[in-house]
Amino acid sequence: MPAKPKVFVTRRIPDAGLDRIKEHCNAEVWPGQMPPPYDLMQAEVADCDGLVSLLTDKIDAALLDAAPRLKVVSNYAVGFNNVDVPAATARGIAVGNTPGVLTDATADMAFCLLITAARCVVAGHQYSISGQWKTWEPLGHLGQDLAGRTLGIIGMGRIGYALAQRCRGGWGMQVLYYDVYKNEKAEKELGARQVDFDTLLAQSDFISVHTDLNEKTRGLFSTAQFQKMKRTAVFVNTARGPIVDEKALHAALKNGTIFAAGLDVTDPEPPSRDNPLLKLPNVVIAPHIASATVGTRNAMAEICANNLIAGLTGQKLPAWVNPEVETNRRK
Secondary structure (H helix, E strand, C coil): CCCCCEEEECCCCCHHHHHHHHHHCEEEECCCCCCCCHHHHHHHHHHCCEEEECCCCCECHHHHHCCCCCCEEEECCCCCCCECHHHHHHCCCEEECCCCCCHHHHHHHHHHHHHHHHCCHHHHHHHHHCCCCCCCCCCCCCCCCCCCCEEEEECCCHHHHHHHHHHHHHHCCEEEEECCCCCHHHHHHHCCEECCHHHHHHHCCEEEECCCCCCCCCCCECHHHHHCCCCCCEEEECCCHHHECHHHHHHHHHCCCCCEEEECCCCCCCCCCCCHHHHCCCEEECCCCCCCCHHHHHHHHHHHHHHHHHHHCCCCCCCECCCHHHHHHHC
């Protein structure tokens, strides 16, 4: 029988995908909780046909050059900012990701952060367990109302739409969105209104970020943007940490420029223990867990395995970041 293709998996992923990878491949799985060091990963892929990577793994041209047999990089994430896609394409290496299956889980997490920050839940929890809670307080822990307020979506894609759908249907919110593309479905079904960036900042009670990280969106939210928001505004980010200038966000929260924030992503991840954001009572920070449900992570693992196996066998990847590789192979 022909030898199974050799692959390196940079972290243990759910068995729903990992078992299939092991069935079809000679797979070495990095056992550590932390990502493998770059130099070690470079050495591991030297004779590999496939690579399963995470967002925390830097897949650059130098690493790809160290792996002359590599056919496919299957990224266990919907994002792929960690992969130098042009470099992979130039070397005829297919790149896959895991889109679609985490839409609902991420939208749920965005709303979880929104309502938790708006209603001062974390600060109230700390108040309760610290022994400070003595009696019911008429003016204690006052948060923001949700019903009938205005939601601003930055990036009206699948996740942004799913959050808007929840807020419109459950809380009767008005929906504004800022996007380079018009979302006719959101406008028709949710009554959403496309506006310019500054209008969204000024009119929204809740602002939730769902855009890609690129050179135009890096640092999109800084001092000037927070100053244009309502003092009662709640800011939510489940997209990518570098979209936000964290020093500016800290100042806005500390000075009362905005009311609160809920973050599932930071820059860097994790934040250092002395990061001043961690000391504020009006910010909620989750450890990048928007997709962390059993069903979602299993589905991501299955797509990841399918992408890997397809790339190893010269087939079309179910979720293909750079399908132009197929065209290049035909030339």
